Amino acid sequence: MSSGGEPPTSQAFTPFWIAGPGSPSTPVVGNPVANPVPSSDLGTLGAAGVASTVPPTMSQDITTMANAVPHDDFTNGLPETQPPQQPQQPGPPEPQTLVEAAPQPEPTLEAAQVARYMGLPQSTVMSVVQVFKKEHRIHKKTATGRKRRLTTAQEFQLFEMSQERENISVDEIRTRFLQLFPEFGHISKTTIYRTLERGKKGLIGMDPPPERYLEPIERYWGPKKRGRPKKTGTGLETSANHSLLEPSVSIMEETGPIDTTSDKDISRQRRSLSIAEREMIISLFFNENRTIREVADFMHLAKSTVSSVVQVFKKEHRIQRKTSTGRKKKLSDEHEQMIMDILSHKEDITIEETRNRFLSLNPEVPNISKSTIYRIMENCQSKLRARSDMEVFVGTFVHSTEDSPMVVLTDMVMGVLNTKIEFMESLEELDHLKAEYGFTDSNIHYMTPSQFMMPGMIDTHIHASQFPNNGVAMDLPLLEWLQTYTFPTEANFSDTLFAREVYSKVVERLLRNGTTTAAYFGTIHLEGSKILADVVHDKGQRALIGKVNMMRNCPEYYRELSVQESIKDTEEFIRYIRSIQSPLVQPIVTPRFAPTCPEDQLASLGQLAVRYGCHIQSHLCETQPECNWVKELFPWAKSYTDVYDSMRLLSEKSIMAHCIWLADEEIYTLRERGVGIAHCPNSNISIRSGLCDIRRLLNHGLKVGLGTDCSGGYSSSMLDALRQALQVSNVLALDRDQDYQRLTFKEAFRMATLGGAKVLNMEDRIGNFEIDKEFDALLIDVSAPGSAVDIFSKDTIEDKIQKFLYTGDDRNIARVYVAGHRILDLHNKNLH
Numbered sequence: 001m002s003s004g005g006e007p008p009t010s011q012a013f014t015p016f017w018i019a020g021p022g023s024p025s026t027p028v029v030g031n032p033v034a035n036p037v038p039s040s041d042l043g044t045l046g047a048a049g050v051a052s053t054v055p056p057t058m059s060q061d062i063t064t065m066a067n068a069v070p071h072d073d074f075t076n077g078l079p080e081t082q083p084p085q086q087p088q089q090p091g092p093p094e095p096q097t098l099v100e101a102a103p104q105p106e107p108t109l110e111a112a113q114v115a116r117y118m119g120l121p122q123s124t125v126m127s128v129v130q131v132f133k134k135e136h137r138i139h140k141k142t143a144t145g146r147k148r149r150l151t152t153a154q155e156f157q158l159f160e161m162s163q164e165r166e167n168i169s170v171d172e173i174r175t176r177f178l179q180l181f182p183e184f185g186h187i188s189k190t191t192i193y194r195t196l197e198r199g200k201k202g203l204i205g206m207d208p209p210p211e212r213y214l215e216p217i218e219r220y221w222g223p224k225k226r227g228r229p230k231k232t233g234t235g236l237e238t239s240a241n242h243s244l245l246e247p248s249v250s251i252m253e254e255t256g257p258i259d260t261t262s263d264k265d266i267s268r269q270r271r272s273l274s275i276a277e278r279e280m281i282i283s284l285f286f287n288e289n290r291t292i293r294e295v296a297d298f299m300h301l302a303k304s305t306v307s308s309v310v311q312v313f314k315k316e317h318r319i320q321r322k323t324s325t326g327r328k329k330k331l332s333d334e335h336e337q338m339i340m341d342i343l344s345h346k347e348d349i350t351i352e353e354t355r356n357r358f359l360s361l362n363p364e365v366p367n368i369s370k371s372t373i374y375r376i377m378e379n380c381q382s383k384l385r386a387r388s389d390m391e392v393f394v395g396t397f398v399h400s401t402e403d404s405p406m407v408v409l410t411d412m413v414m415g416v417l418n419t420k421i422e423f424m425e426s427l428e429e430l431d432h433l434k435a436e437y438g439f440t441d442s443n444i445h446y447m448t449p450s451q452f453m454m455p456g457m458i459d460t461h462i463h464a465s466q467f468p469n470n471g472v473a474m475d476l477p478l479l480e481w482l483q484t485y486t487f488p489t490e491a492n493f494s495d496t497l498f499a500r501e502v503y504s505k506v507v508e509r510l511l512r513n514g515t516t517t518a519a520y521f522g523t524i525h526l527e528g529s530k531i532l533a534d535v536v537h538d539k540g541q542r543a544l545i546g547k548v549n550m551m552r553n554c555p556e557y558y559r560e561l562s563v564q565e566s567i568k569d570t571e572e573f574i575r576y577i578r579s580i581q582s583p584l585v586q587p588i589v590t591p592r593f594a595p596t597c598p599e600d601q602l603a604s605l606g607q608l609a610v611r612y613g614c615h616i617q618s619h620l621c622e623t624q625p626e627c628n629w630v631k632e633l634f635p636w637a638k639s640y641t642d643v644y645d646s647m648r649l650l651s652e653k654s655i656m657a658h659c660i661w662l663a664d665e666e667i668y669t670l671r672e673r674g675v676g677i678a679h680c681p682n683s684n685i686s687i688r689s690g691l692c693d694i695r696r697l698l699n700h701g702l703k704v705g706l707g708t709d710c711s712g713g714y715s716s717s718m719l720d721a722l723r724q725a726l727q728v729s730n731v732l733a734l735d736r737d738q739d740y741q742r743l744t745f746k747e748a749f750r751m752a753t754l755g756g757a758k759v760l761n762m763e764d765r766i767g768n769f770e771i772d773k774e775f776d777a778l779l780i781d782v783s784a785p786g787s788a789v790d791i792f793s794k795d796t797i798e799d800k801i802q803k804f805l806y807t808g809d810d811r812n813i814a815r816v817y818v819a820g821h822r823i824l825d826l827h828n829k830n831l832h
Contacts, residue, residue, distance in 0.1 A: 150195065152204060154181065158192060159199030167428050190288065193280040197299070273301075273309065275431065281309045331372065335362065339376050390439050391416045391820070394427060395447025396797050398454050399768040400750035408798060414453075415439070416775045419820040424769060450783035450791065452801060455768050456516025456776035456818065457718035458756025461617070461657040461678035461707030463521040464506045464532055465490045469711035474686050478623045478712075481687055483555070486711075490523045490548075491558040499528040503535045506716075510541065512810045513717045516776040516818045517542040519617055519655055519678070519707075519760060521590060524548050524560055526569045533577050537585050540823045542776065544615050544760065546590025547573045549605060553595050563601045567608060574612050584819060586615065588655075593619035594630050594643050606648035615653040615761070618644065621666070622658035623689045641666035650675050653761050657707060658683075659697070660690040667700050676703040676759030679751070681724035682713030691728050694751075695741055705756035706748075722748045722805060745805055779815035780804055784826065786811050 111129065115122040150158070157180065161173045170189050177192075178184060198204050273281075280299065284290045285306075292310065296303040331339075338361065342354050351370050358368060393416070397409045413430050415422040415437060425433060434440070447453065466486060473485040493499045510518055520536070520543055522529035529547040536543045547570055551560040560566040574587040589609040591597045597605075609616050621627055621640050630640045637643045641662070644650050652674030659677045662670070670677070679694055689712075697704055706721040707713075713721070722745075729743035757767030766776045782789045782800045789803050789812060804812055816824035 150191065155195045155198065155204045158195045159204060162196050162199070167426065169428070190280060190283045193276050193283070194298075197277060197280065273305070278309055281306055282313055285310050286313075331365075331368070331376075335365065336376050338362070339373060343373075343377055387437070387439050387443060389418050390422070390437060390443055392433075392439055392444045393447065393453060394430070394444055396452040397424070397769055398452055398749075398801055400455075400746075400754040401768060401770075405744070405750040406746035406801075408801065410797060414769065416817075416820050419774050421769060421771055421773055421775050424771060447779070448781070448783075450800065451779060451781045451814070452797065453769075454778050454780060454801075455753040455766070456778055456816065457514050457752045458705060458760065458767070459510065459515045459518040459708050459718055459721075460655055460676065460705040460756050460759045461521075461680055461709050462510075462518055462716070463710055463712075464503055465493050465521065465523045465528075466711035467502055467506045467509075467716070470716065471711075471714045473711070474714065476687070477625075478687055478689055479625060479629075481712075487555050487558050491555070493523040493525050493528040496527055496531060499525070499531045500535065503532045504539075507535050507539045507541055509716055511539060511816055511824050512813065513719070514778045514810070514813045514816060515541075515716075515718055516778075516816060516823075517756070517760065517762070517766060519544045519588065519615075520546065521592075521617070522547050524550065524558065526573055529573055530576055533580065533585055537580055537582050540584070540818050540821055542584040542766070542818055544586050544588040544617070545577065546588040546617055548590050548592050549601060550592040550596035551601060552598055563598070563604055566601055567604045570605065570608060571612075574608075574614060587612070588615040588617050589649075590616075591618050591649070593622075593626075594640065595626065595633055599634070599647070602643070602647040602649065609651075609653075610648060613653075615655065616649050616651065617655040618649070618657070620644070620656040620659050621661040622684075624661055627661050639663060639666050639669075641669050645669055645673065655759055657709065658689065658692065660684060660692040662697075667697065667702065671701050674703070676705060676761070678707040678709075678759060679704055679725060680707040680709035680713055680721070681728045682715055682720060683707075683709035685724065685728070686714055687712050691732055693732055694725065694729060694743060695732075698747075703755065703758040704751055705759035706751050717809070718752050719805065719808060722752050725751065745802060749805060775817055775820040777817045778813050779817075780808070780812055781814040781826075782808065782812055784812050784814060788812075 111125050112122050115125045118125065154177075158173060158177055161176055162168060170192050173192055174187055174189065177187060195204070277299070281295055284295045284298065285292070290298070292303055292306050295301075296306045299306070335358075339354065339358055342357055343349060351373050354373055355368055355370065358373075359365060393414045395410075395412070397412055397414060399407055399409075401407055409424075411427040412424060413427055413433060414424050415433065417437075422437070423433065463486075466489060469485055469489055473481070476484055493502070518541065520532060522532050522545060524547065526547060529545065533545050536545060549560065549566050549570060551563070551566060560569075570589065574589075577585055577587040589605050591602055591605050594602070605616075608614070619626075627640050630637070630643060634643045637646065641650070644654075644656075650656075650670070650673040654673065654675045655678055656670070656675055657678040658680060659670075677697055679692055681692070684690055684692055694704055706718060706725060708716050708718065708721050710716050713724075715721075725748050726743055726745060733740050733742040754763065754767035757763040757765075765774050767773070769777075781787075782791050782804050788809060789800075789807050791800060791803070795803070811826075813824070814826045815822055
C-alpha cells in the first residue's frame with residue numbers, strides 16, 4: 001500500500017526523484033519528464049501509480065488538463081484527440097502531449113487512471129478537479145448572464161435618466177423607470193448602481209469576454225510569489241520543470257484564454273472607489289449574499305479591494321453597535337486625555353509601553369485593550385487633521401423666513417465657519433463640500449432621527465433683577481404689585497455679592513431653556529448692572545442690557561436722586577459695556593416707564609440714545625389704570641405713545657413691552673417709527689393686565705416678538721411664552737366672529753425666533769439659518785433621557801417638532817450654540 005492510500009501496484013518501480021532521469025532502474029511509468037511514454041503504449045499499462053507529494057509543476061500539469069478539457073467531461077474520461085501528426089521526438093513532450101496521452105479506445109477514463117498516468121494520489125486529482133468545478137460553476141452564475149434582467153435598451157434608458165441632471169437620486173430613477181416599464185414590477189437599487197457603473201465605463205451593450213470563465217484558475221498557473229528556490233539534484237531537473245510549465249502555457253494560449261499579463265492588470269488594478277461602488281459592494285455582499293470572489297468578478301475589481309471594503313464596513317458596523325449605546329465605553333474623558341498626553345510625550349513610544357504606563361498611573365482601571373489605544377490615537381490624529389474653525393451638521397433643520405412661518409429641511413448639511421453659517425446644502429453634496437472646504441468626518445455631527453436643529457430663541461423682555469420672585473407674589477395687579485413686591489426686591493441689588501449670585505443663575509437658566517438672546521432690565525444700580533453685563537459676557541449669551549432709570553412715583557430707598565446723576569451713570573454704563581468689546585453684549589437705554597420718569601429725564605435719555613446709537617426699551621399700555629395715569633401725568637400728550645415719541649424714544653431700535661391697550665392712532669405711530677412689540681402673555685394673564693390681540697398688531701404690520709417678563713410672568717422659558725401666546729389667541733377667538741384668525745403654532749414659533757430678532761433690530765444677524773447669519777442654534781432631541789415628549793413609530797418629523805413646542809422642556813435641549821460656540825452640552829451637564 002502506498003503512503004497516499006493508493007491500491008497496491010503489481011509492478012515495482014523506483015520513483016523518478018530517487019532514481020533520477022535516465023536511471024537504469026525500472027522506468028517511471030507515466031512521468032513524461034523522466035521517461036516519456038508514447039500514447040500508443042498507454043493502453044497496455046497496468047495499474048501502476050505513485051503516491052507522493054505533488055511538485056508544483058505537476059499541479060500545473062493537472063490544471064492544464066482542466067483548462068484544456070470541459071469540466072463536465074473530466075470525470076467521465078478525457079476527450080478523444082487526433083493522433084499526433086509528427087513522429088515522436090526524444091526529450092520533453094510537445095504542448096499537445098498531455099492531451100493526446102489520453103487512451104483512445106476508452107472514453108470513460110476515471111480519476112484513478114488519471115492519477116496513475118500522472119503518478120499522483122487519486123485524492124490530489126479529485127481535489128484539483130473539484131476546485132475547478134466549484135470555481136467554474138460560481139463563475140458561470142455571474143458571467144453567463146443568467147441573472148441579467150435588463151435589455152441593452154433598458155440599460156441605456158437607465159443611464160440616460162441618471163445623466164439628465166447632476167443631483168438626481170437613485171429612488172427617482174427607479175420610480176421613473178418603473179413607470180416606463182410597469183411589467184418589471186420591481187428593480188433593485190443594486191441593479192441601478194450596476195447599470196450606472198457599466199454606463200460610466202462604456203460597457204453597456206457589450207457582451208462579457210468569453211475567455212473570462214478561465215479566470216478563476218489563474219492562481220494555479222500564474223506567476224508565483226518570489227521565494228527561496230528549492231534545491232534540485234541536477235540542472236536537468238530544473239530544465240524539466242521549465243519545460244513542464246511552458247507546455248501548460250502553450251495549451252492555454254491555443255484554447256483561447258485571456259492574456260493575464262495585460263487585461264488583468266488593467267481591469268483589476270487597485271484604485272480608489274466611488275461612494276456608489278462602495279455601496280454596491282456592500283449591497284451585493286450583505287443583501288444578496290454574494291461571495292468576495294463573485295463581487296470581485298462582477299465589478300471587475302481585485303479581490304483584495306472588495307475584501308477591504310467589506311472588512312472596513314464590518315469593523316465600523318461592529319464598533320458602532322458597541323459604542324453608540326455606551327455599553328463598551330470604559331474610559332472617562334480625563335483618561336482619554338491622559339492617553340493622548342502619553343502618546344504625545346514621546347515620539348516613538350509603542351502601544352504596549354503606552355498601555356503599561358497608563359495602567360501604572362491608573363490602578364483603578366483593570367485593563368485596557370490595544371484597540372482602545374489605537375482608537376484614541378486615531379481620534380487624536382483625526383482631530384489634528386480637522387479644521388478647528390469649522391463645524392458641520394447633518395440632519396433636519398427647522399426655521400422661519402419672511403414668506404413662511406416654519407420651514408422644515410430634511411437631509412441637509414450645514415457648515416458653520418467661525419461664527420457664521422457658511423453653507424446649507426443637500427446631503428448629496430457632502431463629498432463636494434468636503435473637497436471644497438477641506439473638513440473631515442471629525443468635523444461632522446450627524447443628528448439622529450429624534451433630533452433636529454432650530455434657531456436659538458429670543459426673549460425680548462425680561463427683568464433679571466426680579467428672578468428671585470419667580471413663582472411667588474402673583475396676587476396683586478401691576479401698580480400695587482410693583483410697590484409691594486418688585487421695588488423692595490430690586491433694591492437688594494445694591495449688594496454686589498447678591499447681584500452676582502442672582503444674575504449668574506438667571507443667565508444659566510435662560511441658556512438651559514434655549515434662550516440665546518435676551519433684552520434684560522437691570523436695576524438703577526450702576527455696579528450691579530455692570531455685574532450683569534460681566535456675567536452675560538462670561539457665559540457667552542447674546543444680550544441687550546439696560547440700567548434702569550426712574551426717579552419719581554417709586555420708594556425713596558429705590559430711586560435716582562437727579563436727572564444729572566441718572567444720565568451720568570447711564571452714560572458710564574454704556575461706555576463700560578463698549579469697553580468689553582464683545583459683539584454679543586450691547587447696552588440699551590432703559591427708562592422704566594413714563595409714570596416713573598419726568599419729562600426732562602425722558603428727553604435726556606432720548607438724546608443719549610441718539611448720541612451713542614443705542615437701543616431703547618420700556619413699557620407701553622400694559623394696563624388701563626396705567627394708561628389713565630399717564631394722561632394725568634402728561635396732559636399735553638395725545639396718547640401714551642405720544643409721550644415717548646415726543647422725547648425721541650421711538651425708533652427702529654426701540655422695544656415696547658405689552659402694548660395691550662393701544663389705540664389705532666398709536667399703532668400707526670409705532671409702525672411708522674419701526675418700533676418692535678414684546679408680547680408677554682404669561683405676565684399679562686398672571687397679574688391680570690389684559691389679553692393682547694396679536695393678530696390685530698400683525699395685520700397692521702408691526703414687528704412682534706415674545707417675552708417672558710419675569711417675574712410678572714412666572715416662567716423664564718420661551719416655550720412657555722410660545723404656548724401662552726397660543727392660548728391667549730384661542731381665548732380671544734371665542735368672542736370673535738368665525739373669520740377671526742387665531743395664531744398658529746408655526747406663527748408662534750416664528751415670533752420666538754425670527755420675530756424676536758426683528759424686534760431687537762438684529763434680523764440681519766440672527767433669527768434663522770440663512771447664509772452669513774451668525775449661528776445661534778439649539779439641537780433638540782425629543783427622545784432625550786427623561787423627556788416629557790412621547791414619540792411613536794408613525795410620528796413624522798413635523799409631528800416631533802410640534803410635540804416639542806407644546807410638551808418639550810429644557811431636557812430636550814441637547815446643545816446650545818451662540819455665535820458658533822457651543823455654550824451648553826446636555827450630555828456633559830455643564831455650561832462652557
